[in-house]
Every structure is written in structure tokens, then in C-alpha cells.
Amino acid sequence: MTVTSNVRSFWQHFKKVEDPIIQSLQAKEYPQLRHIIEELDDEAMEKFGAHFFVEDSSEYLELVFDPGPNKTSQYLTRYCVEQAPQDIRSKWICNDVLPPMSQKAIEAQVKIKDQEYYLNDFFVFYTIDPKNKMIACDVYNPSYSLIDNTERKKEMSMYLVELAIGQNIYEAYLSKVDFIDAPVDQRDFCNLIDFYEKIDQIVKKENWPTYEHPTDIYSVYQPIKEIADDSLRKDMKYIFTTHPLLIEESISQQHDVVADLKAKDGEFGYIYYLNPFLSKEDALLRQNLSKQLDEQMTKIGVAKVIGGAIGKSYAYIDWIVYDTKAFKKALQDLQGKLSENLTLHYQSF
Structure with missing residues (x-):
């Protein structure tokens, strides 16, 4: 399968x-x-x-x-x-x-002390962080003060915000979602059902980057120096990924994310090759090659690029693979069209 x-x-x-x-x-x-x-x-x-x-x-x-x-x-x-x-x-x-304000969101209700509440019964107090292009928010409902379980209030707040604004906006722009038991006069606020529109206005006004999908959101970071050496996957100097947890687990030699996909009949893997230039040109080559390969693999529907890295010795292109056999066959066919000086190797995580 x-x-x-x-x-x-x-x-x-x-x-x-x-x-x-x-x-x-x-x-x-x-x-x-x-x-x-x-x-x-x-x-x-x-x-x-x-x-x-x-x-x-x-x-x-x-x-x-x-x-x-x-x-x-x-x-x-x-x-x-x-x-x-x-x-x-x-x-x-x-x-x-999950899209913003779906019918599921409109009909969503929570029960607090035998009283039912809908999205329009909740308010969001928010703070804009222009430097990091993020928004921190707290959800308020007068009945929150009746709930002693703080974890339940936080989980309820996160769930309702996700319903209201959708998964893409939630991940792209919210740095924190929590609750408050009383309104805060010094902060901007709006009804929860208006929060998606409010975020959209902020993004346009501040000219923040936009994303079509949560898997388009990249994280870029450098690994700690202690793990960097010349060996495969340990020479990474700059990492860019849409799946930070996969990278964190691979560095710490954990395998939960990999096992989860394998149980669903897919595979995480990476293409690697020796850097030909040992200069800044390696990063440009990796970027162009990643785009070229992604277009080809997406066209035949067997895999998608999810990130990559530049190392001291190697360059990496990370993948989610939907059909491993077909992916390897396509990679072999594409190898013949590339420069003879660039040999691609594939390894699963």
C-alpha cells in the first residue's frame, strides 16, 4: 500500500x-x-x-x-x-x-455550568507584535470565572479560535492563544466571530507575508554547533523546513513522526549530494534544484519538497514521499538529465 x-x-x-x-x-x-x-x-x-x-x-x-x-x-x-x-x-x-467560519464553527457550542454558548458569546483581546509579525490573543467569556480548571479554559479557547479563523491563519499569525477571566481595558478586542476579518485587516495594513496553506509556512534555523561535523546530516549549517518537529526528532534521533507517516504508508526522506562549489553558489544551486525536482515530482503526484539544508559537505532536499517505488524510479530518470558532476542520493529519515 x-x-x-x-x-x-x-x-x-x-x-x-x-x-x-x-x-x-x-x-x-x-x-x-x-x-x-x-x-x-x-x-x-x-x-x-x-x-x-x-x-x-x-x-x-x-x-x-x-x-x-x-x-x-x-x-x-x-x-x-x-x-x-x-x-x-x-x-x-x-x-x-479547517477553513475560517465553517458551518461547523457557526453551529459550535460549548456548555459552561449548564449554559450553552456559541462563538458570538466570546470575545478576543489581542496584542500585535509588528517586529515578529504575530498576534497574541486571549479569549474571554463572562462565565470563564466560574470554571476552576485552567487547562480546560485554555483548550476551549484554542479550539474556538481555530474554528473561528481556520487552521492556516491560526498557524501563520498567532503566537499565543490563552484565556482571561476578566476584560482588559488597555487592549484591543473584538467579537470572536469577527476575529478572522480583524486579522486580515492587520495583515494587509502591516504588509505581512501571506500563506495559502499551513504547509507553506517555513521555519529557518541553525542547529547547535555541538552536533555539526562533516558526516551526513550532521554537517548542517542552515535548515529550512515546513515540518520543524521532523527536524527536531531527526537531530535528537527520535522517530515518532517518521513512524506516524510510515503507519499511513508514506515515507519521509531526503536527497543529498556533495556541494560542488563550497561557496554561496551551493545555496543557489540547491534552491533551483529543489524547485525543479519538486515541480517534476508534484506533476506525477509521488512526492513533495518539505524543506532542506545546506551543510559543510552536503546539500539536502527533504521530502514527503507518497509512493516510494515510483519516486525512486522518477529520481533515477531525472538523474540522467542532470549534470554528470552532480550525483543525487536518496535516504529515508
Whole structure:
């Protein structure tokens, strides 16, 4: 099995029950709809590590994968949506992460001391950090003072903010999400249902970078000097990644992230080669080669670049691989089109 075959199997399953799903949505037969969706949700969780649900309005049909903050699952759901059959994509709005203010968000309710509350019952007090291009926020509801469990209040606040603004904006611009038991006069605030629009205004006004997807958000850092030497993967001087936890675990020789993807029939790996210039030109070469290879592998749907590194001896291009056999075959074919002085090697994490 591969991630590619898992994706194909999921959409085949969806197409078999698509008509009953649409009929249940249109007739507002929600118990029947939940029964149909339950199997798809279980399959999505098993294969991609994400929840799955559908929504409708008077204008459109919408399906949503909700992988949460798990980067591996975000890669998988993005790939799943990219590989969706055209007849599904033409009929449904397909979300590979939780979008802002979905129907699920509008209908979301929490119970505090037997009283039910919706998003418009909550307020957000926020502080802008122009230097780091981030926003810290605290969620407030008058009933919070009745809850003694601080962890529950924080988790509730994070969940509600994520529902309101969506996963992409949550990861791109929020440095902190917490709660407060009383309003703070000195801080800006807005209703939670208006927070997405408020962030959008701030981003445009401050001219912050924008991202289409949470897996487009790169982290750049240097490893501690103590681990740097001339050996493979330990000579890294500059690292750039969309999956920081994978890099942290690989440096500390942990394997939870790798095992999680392997259980879902995929693989994390990296291409490496000897730096030909031993100068700044190596970074430019690595960047251009990464872009070229990513375009080719994405085109045939077998892998995607998720980062890379420049080392003292080697350069690295990191991948999530959806079909290892097909990826290695494509890499072998591409090798023949590259310079004879540049030999690419592949290694799994």
C-alpha cells in the first residue's frame, strides 16, 4: 500500500456514497448523514490522521478535512484534495484544512455550568507584535470565572479560535492563544466571530507575508554547533523546513513522526549530494534544484519538497514521499538529465 493508493481508495469510497450524502444534506436528514459520513471519517482518520465532514448551504456543497496542527496529516490531506477526481472537484468545495467560519464553527457550542454558548458569546483581546509579525490573543467569556480548571479554559479557547479563523491563519499569525477571566481595558478586542476579518485587516495594513496553506509556512534555523561535523546530516549549517518537529526528532534521533507517516504508508526522506562549489553558489544551486525536482515530482503526484539544508559537505532536499517505488524510479530518470558532476542520493529519515 502507498499514500497514493490510500487516496484513490478514499475517493472511490466517497463516490459510492456521494449521492446519498447530497440527498441527506438537501433533505436535512442529519442522523442519516452522520451515519454515512462516520465510515468516511474513520477512513480519513486511519489513512490521513484527519477528521472528515461535509456541509451545505443554499449555494454550494463543501467537504472538509480537519487534520489539526499535525504537519504530517496536513501534507496528506492537501495531497488527498489535490488528487481528488475532477468530477468531485467541480461539484464540491474541497478544504484540506479547517477553513475560517465553517458551518461547523457557526453551529459550535460549548456548555459552561449548564449554559450553552456559541462563538458570538466570546470575545478576543489581542496584542500585535509588528517586529515578529504575530498576534497574541486571549479569549474571554463572562462565565470563564466560574470554571476552576485552567487547562480546560485554555483548550476551549484554542479550539474556538481555530474554528473561528481556520487552521492556516491560526498557524501563520498567532503566537499565543490563552484565556482571561476578566476584560482588559488597555487592549484591543473584538467579537470572536469577527476575529478572522480583524486579522486580515492587520495583515494587509502591516504588509505581512501571506500563506495559502499551513504547509507553506517555513521555519529557518541553525542547529547547535555541538552536533555539526562533516558526516551526513550532521554537517548542517542552515535548515529550512515546513515540518520543524521532523527536524527536531531527526537531530535528537527520535522517530515518532517518521513512524506516524510510515503507519499511513508514506515515507519521509531526503536527497543529498556533495556541494560542488563550497561557496554561496551551493545555496543557489540547491534552491533551483529543489524547485525543479519538486515541480517534476508534484506533476506525477509521488512526492513533495518539505524543506532542506545546506551543510559543510552536503546539500539536502527533504521530502514527503507518497509512493516510494515510483519516486525512486522518477529520481533515477531525472538523474540522467542532470549534470554528470552532480550525483543525487536518496535516504529515508
